[in-house]
Amino acid sequence: MKFINHLMFILPLMAILLGLEFYLVFERTTNNYETTLTEDYRILVVSKTPLELEFFQDLNEHIITTIEIERKGIVSNVAEGISKDNANAILNALPYFYNIGLDAYLETSEIEKIKQTLESNHYIKRVETFGSSHSSNYKLFSFIKLILEVFILFMTVVSLFLIMKQMEIWKYAHKERMQIMETFGAPMMLRSGVLFRVAFFDAIIATICVSILFFYIKYSWASQSGIDMIVKNRDVLFQASDIMVLFISAIVIVILAVYSVVFSSKGVED
Amino acid sequence: MSNVIQASGLTLAYDNGTKSIIQDANFSIKKGEFVFITGPSGSGKSTLLKALYGQLKPSTGTLVVGGNNLSNISRPKLQELRTHMGIIFQDYKLVNEWTVAKNVVLPLMIAGYSNEVQDTQARRLLKHVKLAEHADKYPLELSGGEQQRVGVARALSKNPVVILADEPTGNLDDYSSNVIWDLMENACQQLDTTVLVVTHKIPTIFSLPYRHFIIENRGIYEVH
Numbered sequence: 001m002k003f004i005n006h007l008m009f010i011l012p013l014m015a016i017l018l019g020l021e022f023y024l025v026f027e028r029t030t031n032n033y034e035t036t037l038t039e040d041y042r043i044l045v046v047s048k049t050p051l052e053l054e055f056f057q058d059l060n061e062h063i064i065t066t067i068e069i070e071r072k073g074i075v076s077n078v079a080e081g082i083s084k085d086n087a088n089a090i091l092n093a094l095p096y097f098y099n100i101g102l103d104a105y106l107e108t109s110e111i112e113k114i115k116q117t118l119e120s121n122h123y124i125k126r127v128e129t130f131g132s133s134h135s136s137n138y139k140l141f142s143f144i145k146l147i148l149e150v151f152i153l154f155m156t157v158v159s160l161f162l163i164m165k166q167m168e169i170w171k172y173a174h175k176e177r178m179q180i181m182e183t184f185g186a187p188m189m190l191r192s193g194v195l196f197r198v199a200f201f202d203a204i205i206a207t208i209c210v211s212i213l214f215f216y217i218k219y220s221w222a223s224q225s226g227i228d229m230i231v232k233n234r235d236v237l238f239q240a241s242d243i244m245v246l247f248i249s250a251i252v253i254v255i256l257a258v259y260s261v262v263f264s265s266k267g268v269e270d
Numbered sequence: 271m272s273n274v275i276q277a278s279g280l281t282l283a284y285d286n287g288t289k290s291i292i293q294d295a296n297f298s299i300k301k302g303e304f305v306f307i308t309g310p311s312g313s314g315k316s317t318l319l320k321a322l323y324g325q326l327k328p329s330t331g332t333l334v335v336g337g338n339n340l341s342n343i344s345r346p347k348l349q350e351l352r353t354h355m356g357i358i359f360q361d362y363k364l365v366n367e368w369t370v371a372k373n374v375v376l377p378l379m380i381a382g383y384s385n386e387v388q389d390t391q392a393r394r395l396l397k398h399v400k401l402a403e404h405a406d407k408y409p410l411e412l413s414g415g416e417q418q419r420v421g422v423a424r425a426l427s428k429n430p431v432v433i434l435a436d437e438p439t440g441n442l443d444d445y446s447s448n449v450i451w452d453l454m455e456n457a458c459q460q461l462d463t464t465v466l467v468v469t470h471k472i473p474t475i476f477s478l479p480y481r482h483f484i485i486e487n488r489g490i491y492e493v494h
Contacts, residue, residue, distance in 0.1 A: 184376055187380075
């Protein structure tokens with residue numbers, strides 16, 4: 001089979017594998033980023049009385065940490081130059097402040113629900129979710145993710161069509177030989193053996209090419225990119241297990257493609 | 271002597287049985303016989319041959335080849351049966367990407383013989399059809415007559431029970447035709463192989479009183 005025929009199969013297969021690997025990498029990177037955002041994100045709660053973590057957890061299961069903000073520190077900032085008694089009076093009148101941490105990077109509607117639950121409790125005076133910054137971060141993030149997923153899906157569909165077209169060419173290239181072999185009693189696996197061999201070879205080539213590209217991205221481009229998120233998450237850019245994922249995916253695609261050729265050729269003699 | 275081919279009330283038709291080509295035919299061919307089936311163009315000669323190697327199922331009646339009823343034969347059984355047949359086509363049907371030697375041993379390859387056996391058989395058969403020096407060439411490098419000799423060698427490679435030939439000399443000159451007829455006659459006489467030849471005209475070189483069927487008005491009749 002001519003090299004161009006291999007290339008016409010390898011390139012769309014590589015496009016699918018690239019899409020798959022980009023998806024895996026993006027998922028891992030964004031998961032890490034989401035974890036960082038989650039760790040950095042806090043809801044500020046102002047209460048009339050001291051409250052324990054269990055109290056907050058009874059109100060909402062997403063709450064996993066509470067950090068009390070030192071009231072003395074707040075008073076010392078505002079009570080500079082005034083008497084100790086007055087400072088104590090301010091301290092006694094001051095409510096309790098808590099930074100609340102959540103277990104996941106929640107959507108704005110979920111955050112709003114937590115806020116309403118907390119505010120409906122009579123011990124709690126006020127809740128600040130810093131919703132606008134959280135919301136804009138999250139929406140931008142979700143938007144980028146959606147665009148990438150749509151692009152990957154589109155690229156995969158187009159590539160599958162290209163592979164099917166290439167399969168049509170293979171079908172015509174091998175039809176006569178397969179018919180002759182069938183006339184002399186060759187079983188399907190023997191008739192299509194050469195197609196499987198060629199397709200497996202191409203699957204290996206495509207897997208190697210994509211793996212080399214991602215190794216380059218991980219070990220060369222990522223460190224020079226200067227993009228903080230990528231530099232921090234370099235380890236998740238490409239992992240050894242990804243080679244297996246790519247190879248298995250490539251094999252599944254070629255098996256489906258070859259079977260489609262074999263079964264469509266079967267009808268010719270019948 | 272047992273029948274290798276037996277047709278009873280055989281009807282062959284295309285288009286889901288609506289366009290019948292052969293109707294209610296009855297004939298039998300014994301082991302080791304050399305048989306001609308003739309008829310004008312479009313009479314159904316090639317259709318009959320297709321039915322004999324299982325490409326076309328009988329619409330009604332029975333067609334038994336090598337003990338297998340082709341009306342209800344399973345795909346694996348049909349594949350097995352075909353490995354015991356040698357088929358020769360007018361247009362040779364060689365695999366052009368394969369060498370002559372590889373084409374010759376295709377039936378052995380399908381049967382799973384070792385490379386060593388295949389090589390030995392290829393050399394022996396190509397010597398038999400006087401193409402020993404062309405073993406490593408590709409079919410398109412050979413003349414029509416030489417390509418058909420490769421086709422005959424392929425048909426003989428697994429000592430088939432029956433050889434089915436569809437106008438085997440239709441595209442050849444007289445000299446090449448005579449070579450092909452000699453090879454087929456020898457196979458029949460020396461290997462006791464049944465040979466069934468479909469052709470529009472019996473070649474004049476045949477002097478022996480071989481059986482002769484004619485296809486006429488959708489029936490198959492023996493000529494005495």
